[in-house]
Amino acid sequence: xxxxxxxxxxxxxxxxxxxxxxxxxxxxxxxxxxxxxxxxxxxxxxxxxxxxxxxxxxxxxxxxxxxxxxxxxxxxxxxxxxxxxxxxxxxxxxxxxxxxxxxxxxxxxxxxxxxxxxxxxxxxxxxxxxxxxxxxxxxxxxxxxxxxxxxxxxxxxxxxxxxxxxxxxxxxxxxxxxxxxxxxxxxxxxxxxxxxxxxxxxxxxxxxxxxxxxxxxxxxxxxxxxxxxxxxxxxxxxxxxxxxxxxxxxxxxxxxxxxxxxxxxxxxxxxxxxxxxxxxxxxxxxxxxxxxxxxxxxxxxxxxxxxxxxxxx
Amino acid sequence: xxxxxxxxxxxxxxxxxxxxxxxxxxxxxxxxxxxxxxxxxxxxxxxxxxxxxxxxxxxxxxxxxxxxxxxxxxxxxxxxxxxxxxxxxxxxxxxxxxxxxxxxxxxxxxxxxxxxxxxxxxxxxxxxxxxxxxxxxxxxxxxxxxxxxxxxxxxxxxxxxxxxxxxxxxxxxxxxxxxxxxxxxxxxxxxxxxxxxxxxxxxxxxxxxxxxxxxxxxxxxxxxxxxxxxxxxxxxxxxxxxxxxxxxxxxxxxxxxxxxxxxxxxxxxxxxxxxxxxxxxxxxxxxxxxxxxxxxxxxxxxxxxxxxxxxxxxxxxxxxxxxxxxxxxxxxxxxxxxxxxxxxxxxxxxxxxxxxxxxxxxxxxxxxxxxxxxxxxxxxxxxxxxxxxxxxxxxxxxxxxxxxxxxxxxxxxxxxxxxxx
Numbered sequence: 001x002x003x004x005x006x007x008x009x010x011x012x013x014x015x016x017x018x019x020x021x022x023x024x025x026x027x028x029x030x031x032x033x034x035x036x037x038x039x040x041x042x043x044x045x046x047x048x049x050x051x052x053x054x055x056x057x058x059x060x061x062x063x064x065x066x067x068x069x070x071x072x073x074x075x076x077x078x079x080x081x082x083x084x085x086x087x088x089x090x091x092x093x094x095x096x097x098x099x100x101x102x103x104x105x106x107x108x109x110x111x112x113x114x115x116x117x118x119x120x121x122x123x124x125x126x127x128x129x130x131x132x133x134x135x136x137x138x139x140x141x142x143x144x145x146x147x148x149x150x151x152x153x154x155x156x157x158x159x160x161x162x163x164x165x166x167x168x169x170x171x172x173x174x175x176x177x178x179x180x181x182x183x184x185x186x187x188x189x190x191x192x193x194x195x196x197x198x199x200x201x202x203x204x205x206x207x208x209x210x211x212x213x214x215x216x217x218x219x220x221x222x223x224x225x226x227x228x229x230x231x232x233x234x235x236x237x238x239x240x241x242x243x244x245x246x247x248x249x250x251x252x253x254x255x256x257x258x259x260x261x262x263x264x265x266x267x268x269x270x271x272x273x274x275x276x277x278x279x280x281x282x283x284x285x286x287x288x289x290x291x292x293x294x295x296x297x298x299x300x301x302x303x304x305x306x307x308x309x310x311x312x313x
Numbered sequence: 314x315x316x317x318x319x320x321x322x323x324x325x326x327x328x329x330x331x332x333x334x335x336x337x338x339x340x341x342x343x344x345x346x347x348x349x350x351x352x353x354x355x356x357x358x359x360x361x362x363x364x365x366x367x368x369x370x371x372x373x374x375x376x377x378x379x380x381x382x383x384x385x386x387x388x389x390x391x392x393x394x395x396x397x398x399x400x401x402x403x404x405x406x407x408x409x410x411x412x413x414x415x416x417x418x419x420x421x422x423x424x425x426x427x428x429x430x431x432x433x434x435x436x437x438x439x440x441x442x443x444x445x446x447x448x449x450x451x452x453x454x455x456x457x458x459x460x461x462x463x464x465x466x467x468x469x470x471x472x473x474x475x476x477x478x479x480x481x482x483x484x485x486x487x488x489x490x491x492x493x494x495x496x497x498x499x500x501x502x503x504x505x506x507x508x509x510x511x512x513x514x515x516x517x518x519x520x521x522x523x524x525x526x527x528x529x530x531x532x533x534x535x536x537x538x539x540x541x542x543x544x545x546x547x548x549x550x551x552x553x554x555x556x557x558x559x560x561x562x563x564x565x566x567x568x569x570x571x572x573x574x575x576x577x578x579x580x581x582x583x584x585x586x587x588x589x590x591x592x593x594x595x596x597x598x599x600x601x602x603x604x605x606x607x608x609x610x611x612x613x614x615x616x617x618x619x620x621x622x623x624x625x626x627x628x629x630x631x632x633x634x635x636x637x638x639x640x641x642x643x644x645x646x647x648x649x650x651x652x653x654x655x656x657x658x659x660x661x662x663x664x665x666x667x668x669x670x671x672x673x674x675x676x677x678x679x680x681x682x683x684x685x686x687x688x689x690x691x692x693x694x695x696x697x698x699x700x701x702x703x704x705x706x707x708x709x710x711x712x713x714x715x716x717x718x719x720x721x722x723x724x725x726x727x728x729x730x731x732x733x734x
Contacts, residue, residue, distance in 0.1 A: 062420035062421075063395040063396070063398070063399050063420070064395075064398055064399065064420050064421050064422050064628065066420070066421050148573075149566065149568065150566070150573075150577070150582070166568075167566075167567065167568035170515075170567075170568035170570075170710070171568075256516065258515060258516075258706070258710070259515070259568075259710055260707050260710065260711060261703075261707070272699065275391075275392060275395065276416075276699050277416065277697065277699050277700075278395060278416055278417070278420050280395075
């Protein structure tokens with residue numbers, strides 16, 4: 001009888017073959033080595049300044065070496081100083097103006113640009129994305145000239161249509177919407193591109209099935225597009241909110257926080273305290289409070305969308 | 314097996330890069346010889362060349378001190394001085410706008426020059442008193458003025474001639490009268506095409522316009538850097554007068570800021586403008602036939618807020634460097650150099666004992682030298698000038714927008730007082 005060797009039982013090999021002993025550690029070391037330049041840069045330019053700022057926030061430092069530990073005094077001042085409270089209110093107002101506007105505009109345009117029958121889609125996408133490429137400070141300068149009461153084009157055109165804009169950037173009611181508008185104009189392109197990517201992930205078969213069942217465009221949007229986009233929506237909302245809470249560039253250029261502090265945001269307040277009044281300790285404390293607020297809001301959103309995603313599935 | 318040597322080499326290269334990034338710089342060795350000083354200033358135009366010549370002459374005139382200048386814009390100096398000094402990479406001498414000095418001095422950034430002033434080595438007794446006030450905090454002088462000039466009225470001679478006005482106004486009433494004549498609304502739409510006098514209501518030139526108007530009525534902002542005197546009858550009078558001129562007589566647009574006013578004048582859309590010496594060259598560049606006049610006298614006084622620039626010795630300088638800097642200051646304030654600097658910078662001489670005919674080569678300087686006695690330092694010795702000026706801007710901007718002046722003065726008084734403690 002020929003001798004046959006019966007194959008010994010072997011568990012299924014993991015994808016890519018069995019890894020030899022000790023190689024996992026070597027792979028991690030190599031990975032770490034490639035990551036180290038980025039990690040060094042992050043440590044030196046992000047982590048170290050953050051820890052330093054945390055230390056400064058408990059002192060009355062002015063940046064010239066003479067500093068005293070003051071405990072929680074700066075943090076108490078953050079919540080009691082009327083200028084800071086006004087800045088927080090302004091920032092909240094700005095976020096309410098900016099976030100829904102940017103997201104809705106981006107979503108609507110994404111739906112339009114994603115339509116299969118639209119010609120020159122690439123050209124439209126590029127045109128809509130271009131404002132995002134422009135630096136916000138440059139855009140703010142351009143817009144402040146457009147809105148100038150003496151020489152502004154916008155004022156000129158609208159006067160022809162019978163609307164007197166007046167001095168928009170010095171109007172306590174119109175100034176904040178104006179600066180929010182500039183940010184929406186500049187940023188929606190980024191969210192647009194993300195939404196387009198999200199829309200293209202939705203299988204067309206779902207829409208066909210819905211159409212066959214007689215669903216209207218609005219019903220298709222509500223019951224297919226929105227639920228399938230919830231991951232993307234979650235990401236965009238968090239990113240937009242974080243950007244809104246950090247508003248600074250266009251406000252510094254266009255209104256300087258005026259008129260009467262109605263456009264003074266938290267980051268403007270940090271800049272003024274830290275660099276104009278040389279109150280580095282207080283500015284650091286305010287920065288950390290902003291960080292914590294941003295963190296909490298992001299976590300809340302994350303939780304909210306996390307639950308919805310599970311429901312959608 | 315070809316991959317392994319390549320991988321190893323790549324890993325080594327990456328680790329080497331990371332190592333290089335982490336290595337610190339070695340400290341530079343201290344040179345022997347003359348004391349070396351770095352001097353930051355923001356004189357970027359032709360005046361910077363004149364200052365450089367003065368520094369070069371000083372360096373050539375003696376062996377103990379050598380000064381090296383670094384020219385940056387005033388804004389960059391303000392933004393970078395703090396981090397630079399923290400890292401010991403800052404200058405030994407730095408010039409900055411006068412109102413920023415107390416902020417830094419209070420934080421210990423500048424050396425006390427009281428002894429040097431006391432010894433009167435550099436002719437400091439001949440300096441304009443108000444200019445010295447500008448650099449004094451709590452009785453101690455922290456700097457040396459490099460420029461001190463009152464705001465003045467720049468007027469468009471062509472527009473004056475067209476309106477039949479021959480002389481520059483010398484009192485408030487004449488001023489308002491001229492402004493009304495020069496305000497032209499040809500198409501009757503309620504918005505003048507030409508304004509008589511560009512009056513910004515916030516972010517004015519050197520924040521000095523409205524304080525000047527308050528001085529004219531006999532009022533002031535702050536007394537002794539300790540007490541707010543904003544809420545006064547005199548200030549109310551000044552506000553009433555000029556707010557109604559803007560709102561009712563439309564001599565100026567509302568909501569204007571200092572830069573907007575500059576632009577209105579240089580584009581020929583405003584016949585008069587309150588500004589600093591640089592308006593002379595801007596007007597010339599824009600082809601405007603301009604004249605300079607003192608701020609007209611108000612009912613109580615003729616005074617104008619001053620635009621000031623000063624230089625000080627930073628806390629980074631050791632004793633030898635402080636002495637070197639003081640030697641330079643003495644040289645700078647000497648009569649000949651002060652005259653040279655005045656002619657070159659286009660600002661009036663800092664020494665009160667230099668007469669107008671000594672600077673007759675530059676007519677702008679002559680005009681400004683004649684006005685110089687009316688100049689007043691803005692908020693001398695006040696450390697938290699940022700909040701004080703914010704409160705004043707609020708006051709004037711809201712007043713021009715039509716809000717109740719009594720209430721505004723009261724609010725501003727409280728805000729300024731709490732900023733002064």
